[in-house]
Structure formats: structure tokens, C-alpha cells
Amino acid sequence: xxxxxxxxxxxxxxxxxxxxxxxxxxxxxxxxxxxxxxxxxxxxxxxxxxxxxxxxxxxxxxxxxxxxxxxxxxxxxxxxxxxxxxxxxxxxxxxxxxxxxxxxxxxxxxxxxxxxxxxxxxxxxxxxxxxxxxxxxxxxxxxxxxxxxxxxxxxxxxxxxxxxxxxxxxxxxxxxxxxxxxxxxxxxxxxxxxxxxx
Amino acid sequence: xxxxxxxxxxxxxxxxxxxxxxxxxxxxxxxxxxxxxxxxxxxxxxxxxxxxxxxxxxxxxxxxxxxxxxxxxxxxxxxxxxxxxxxxxxxxxxxxxxxxxxxxxxxxxxxxxxxxxxxxxxxxxxxxxxxxxxxxxxxxxxxxxxxxxxxxxxxxxxxx
Numbered sequence: 254x255x256x257x258x259x260x261x262x263x264x265x266x267x268x269x270x271x272x273x274x275x276x277x278x279x280x281x282x283x284x285x286x287x288x289x290x291x292x293x294x295x296x297x298x299x300x301x302x303x304x305x306x307x308x309x310x311x312x313x314x315x316x317x318x319x320x321x322x323x324x325x326x327x328x329x330x331x332x333x334x335x336x337x338x339x340x341x342x343x344x345x346x347x348x349x350x351x352x353x354x355x356x357x358x359x360x361x362x363x364x365x366x367x368x369x370x371x372x373x374x375x376x377x378x379x380x381x382x383x384x385x386x387x388x389x390x391x392x393x394x395x396x397x398x399x400x401x402x403x404x405x406x407x408x409x410x411x412x413x414x415x416x417x418x419x420x421x422x423x424x425x426x427x428x429x430x431x432x433x434x435x436x437x438x439x440x441x442x443x444x445x446x447x448x449x450x451x
Numbered sequence: 452x453x454x455x456x457x458x459x460x461x462x463x464x465x466x467x468x469x470x471x472x473x474x475x476x477x478x479x480x481x482x483x484x485x486x487x488x489x490x491x492x493x494x495x496x497x498x499x500x501x502x503x504x505x506x507x508x509x510x511x512x513x514x515x516x517x518x519x520x521x522x523x524x525x526x527x528x529x530x531x532x533x534x535x536x537x538x539x540x541x542x543x544x545x546x547x548x549x550x551x552x553x554x555x556x557x558x559x560x561x562x563x564x565x566x567x568x569x570x571x572x573x574x575x576x577x578x579x580x581x582x583x584x585x586x587x588x589x590x591x592x593x594x595x596x597x598x599x600x601x602x603x604x605x606x607x608x609x610x611x
Contacts, residue, residue: 256457256491257597260464265491295505300513309517312490312509318608321596325608328490328509344516348489439605446600448456 254348255445263324266441267348271373272355273365274306274334277395277424281355282313282329284427285434289315307333310345317438327438334369343376350444351389351437352377355424356412358394358402363411370412384415387447389440392419393433398426456588457487463584464494470576471496474553478569479561481540485577486511486552493551507554511544515552534563545570548578 256265270278279299286297295314302308311331316324330349332342346352354373356366374384382388394408405421413419418436422429467485474483475497484495484504490512495504518530533544543555543566553574555566 254457254489256459256487256489258459258464258493260459260461267489267491296503298506298510309513312506312513314505314509320604320608321600323596330509340520341517344513344520347516435609438608442600442605442608445597448597 255350255441257323261324262322263326264320264445265326265328266350267328267330268351268353268437268441269346269349270329270331270353270355271342271346271369272334272395273357273362273369274336276334276355276357276362276366276369277422278331278334278355279307279311280424281353281393281395281422281430281433282311282331284424284430285315285329286313288427288431293317306335307331308338309333309341320442325438325442327441329434336368339372339376342372343379346373346376346380346382349380349382349388351391351441352384353433353437354390354392354412355395355422356392356408358396358408359399360401360403363403366408366412387444389437389444390415390417391433391437391440392417393422393424393429394419395422395424395429397421397428398423457489457491458584458588459493460584460587463580463587466580467494467577468496470573470580474555474569474573477572478555478557478566480555480557480566482554482556484508484554485547486554488512488515488550488552497556502556511552511554515544515546543567543570545574547574548581550581551577553577 270281272278293316298312300309313329315327315329330345332345384390392413394405420429420433424430471483471494480497482497482499482502485493486508487493490509492504492508522530529546531546535542539558541557545553547553557566
């Protein structure tokens with residue numbers, strides 16, 4: 254649910270990075286945080302365990318350009334990927350304007366990707382959100398630099414039946430990270446326009 | 452999509468800011484701010500420039516969401532009030548109308564009793580303002596600057 258503030262002339266949107274444990278959601282945010290200009294970013298918050306696994310969420314506020322005289326501010330969140338943190342994942346999806354699904358391309362993680370995608374759909378429905386009803390959605394195939402990865406064609410077939418925008422990435426080096434972000438930001442703005450013209 | 456958009460207009464913003472500023476004074480608070488349940492900052496007052504209100508807003512919303520989750524498991528509706536006591540700073544968090552969150556940060560210059568008392572009055576005022584705002588947003592025919600967004604506008608977002 255975007256928040257349009259006519260007084261401050263700002264549009265605020267919430268983007269949630271979703272995906273199986275250790276797929277690189279936090280790494281995406283860390284790369285954006287490192288590369289974004291100081292005036293466009295706020296502090297990055299990570300609520301993590303002592304072993305650096307996400308416990309509740311990561312949060313990164315980011316300003317992009319202006320649109321029709323309104324500043325655009327994106328609040329990027331990640332969910333904890335580990336299966337048993339499902340209650341927390343549900344909470345973080347609340348009010349999301351868009352979702353980025355980060356898939357782990359390694360063959361060994363194929364099952365985990367499918368399970369996480371099913372879990373996403375389920376949790377979205379519980380929040381009255383639906384990928385099949387126009388919620389802005391982008392898929393990132395991460396870790397393309399590793400050996401034993403599933404082909405993009407295969408991943409596309411299994412994870413992207415609706416043919417939403419998809420990007421290959423190596424989040425650790427930043428490859429594809431900003432492409433993914435731009436792609437999701439564009440979908441959000443396009444959706445904002447659609448909502449206003451209905 | 453199921454979620455209606457949250458919109459803030461000048462008139463209501465000024466009314467909300469007035470409530471916030473008055474609460475800072477009446478409760479002897481250091482900072483007062485209002486966040487929606489998704490973590491978006493709506494208004495802030497007091498010594499807000501010296502605290503990271505954006506981060507606090509998202510953490511507060513996360514906190515309320517987690518507490519709400521616990522309430523649900525216990526078949527409670529909500530835990531509407533939270534209080535965190537530190538050595539120097541204290542935080543009082545109040546859910547208003549199950550819609551927005553009112554946060555008061557205070558130190559030894561104030562007391563929990565006073566903050567509670569003043570928050571109660573401010574909550575009623577805020578509730579009335581947000582009710583009105585919600586009605587206004589649902590009225591058809593409000594002009595929107597976004598209906599005219601072009602593809603070029605969208606591309607320009609990334610001209611940096």
C-alpha cells in the first residue's frame with residue numbers, strides 16, 4: 254500500500270525481497286546500500302542472529318528520482334528465509350507494494366526455491382495480495398557465477414509461469430542487483446498510474 | 452489489489468502535526484512521532500532532527516506487527532500499548548484506532564503516568580482526524596497527479 258503525502262510531496266512504497274534461506278536477499282540490500290549515493294539512502298538495519306542469519310528483517314530506505322514533482326522513496330525489506338520463521342515472513346509482507354523473489358540458481362536449491370515460492374503465494378493470499386492480480390513482481394536468478402546451476406530456461410519454466418520480468422544476478426558482485434531494483438520500481442510506478450486511472 | 456492507498460493532504464497533515472506538537476509540550480516529551488502500520492513515517496515533533504526517525508519508524512512497525520502476531524496466537528485482538536524503559540530514554544508506543552502508531556520518547560523530565568494521560572487524549576484526537584481522512588480518500592473524483600504519468604517519467608526516475 255503506497256503512501257502518497259501531498260504535504261511533503263512524497264510517494265512512499267514498500268518492496269519486499271523474498272526467497273529461500275541463503276539465496277542472497279540481504280546481499281542484494283547490502284550491495285544497494287554500498288553503491289547508493291549518501292544523500293539517497295538512509296541507514297540499513299539488519300535484525301540478524303549472532304551468525305548473521307536474518308532473524309526478523311533487513312530494512313533500507315532509498316530515495317529515487319522525482320515523478321510529477323513527487324519524491325519517490327522506496328522502503329526495501331527482506332524476510333528471514335529459513336523455513337521456521339514463517340510467522341515473521343507473513344508480517345513483513347503486510348502492505349507490500351511489490352515483491353522481488355530471489356531464487357538460488359544452484360541445482361541443490363531447486364526444491365527450496367519451489368517451496369519458498371509456494372510459501373510466498375500462500376502468505377500473500379493471507380495478506381489479501383495476489384501475484385495473479387497485478388501485484389508488481391520481479392524474479393531474480395541469483396548466484397549465476399557458481400558451478401552446478403540450473404539453466405535459466407528451466408528456472409523460468411518452474412518459477413515464472415506468468416512471465417514477469419526476470420534478471421540473472423550475482424548479488425555478491427552486484428551483477429543484476431540494480432537491474433532488478435529498477436525493474437520493480439518501474440512496475441510500482443506503472444501500478445500507481447493504473448490505480449489512479451481506474 | 453486488496454490494499455487501498457494511504458494518502459495525506461495538507462489540511463489533515465496540519466491537524467496531525469498540531470496534535471503531535473501539543474503532545475510534545477503536554478507530556479514533556481523529547482520526541483513524538485506517528486507511523487502507519489507499514490512503517491511509513493507520517494509526522495514527527497520535538498527533537499526529531501537528532502534521532503533517526505525513518506529507522507525508528509520501520510522498527511516500531513515491526514515491533515507492533517510482532518506483538519500483534521503474539522496477540523493473535525493468544526486470541527487477543529491487539530496489545531495496544533507498549534512501554535520500553537531504558538536508563539535514560541523511555542519509549543511509549545500506542546496503537547491508535549488499529550491504524551497508526553503513536554510513539555513518545557521521553558526522559559527523566561517526564562513520567563510514564565503523565566505520558567499515558569496525555570497519549571490518551573492525543574489518541575482520541577488522532578482517531579477523529581484519521582477517520583475523516585479515510586472518508587476523504589474514499590470519495591470518488593479526487594484529482595490525482597499520477598493518472599498522467601508517462602513512460603518517459605518512469606524512465607527519468609533512473610537518470611542519475
